[in-house]
Amino acid sequence: MVKGFEPPEQRLRLRFEDGEWAGAEVVCVADAPFGVLLKFEKWREMADPDSEEIAGIMRQFGDDILIEWNLTHKGEPRIATGEGFLGLGMVAQLKIIGAWLQGIGQMATPLAQAGSPSSMHSANGGTKPRARSSRKAAA
Numbered sequence: 001m002v003k004g005f006e007p008p009e010q011r012l013r014l015r016f017e018d019g020e021w022a023g024a025e026v027v028c029v030a031d032a033p034f035g036v037l038l039k040f041e042k043w044r045e046m047a048d049p050d051s052e053e054i055a056g057i058m059r060q061f062g063d064d065i066l067i068e069w070n071l072t073h074k075g076e077p078r079i080a081t082g083e084g085f086l087g088l089g090m091v092a093q094l095k096i097i098g099a100w101l102q103g104i105g106q107m108a109t110p111l112a113q114a115g116s117p118s119s120m121h122s123a124n125g126g127t128k129p130r131a132r133s134s135r136k137a138a139a
Contacts, residue, residue, distance in 0.1 A: 012100065013025060014100065026069040027068045028067060029064065029065050029066075060082065061085055062084060
């Protein structure tokens, strides 16, 4: 019998370095199921998405993709969950999702694959050369 192997969870740390978002960090799952990516792609192409469907997609991102962040509201930590993500403004939600999509896209390039399997991503433009792999410890 072949012994089971569970691949480590790949994480992507998004660091926002410019403008009003300077200092914000968001850690996300990098190896999300392909169906999640397709759902975001479908949402982007919708001519007239309904609010319940958008809220469901945003909640799923918060519950399934977000791991942690350093975002606060009125000085209090904001929880990195679906509800916490829904509590952000639309611009913030789109900024985080856009940075995540850009980061996982860069991780999939042959150059990124030649190095670390996971990386630290600058949300303002590109993977940092000092890429780090953040993984959940295997139990």
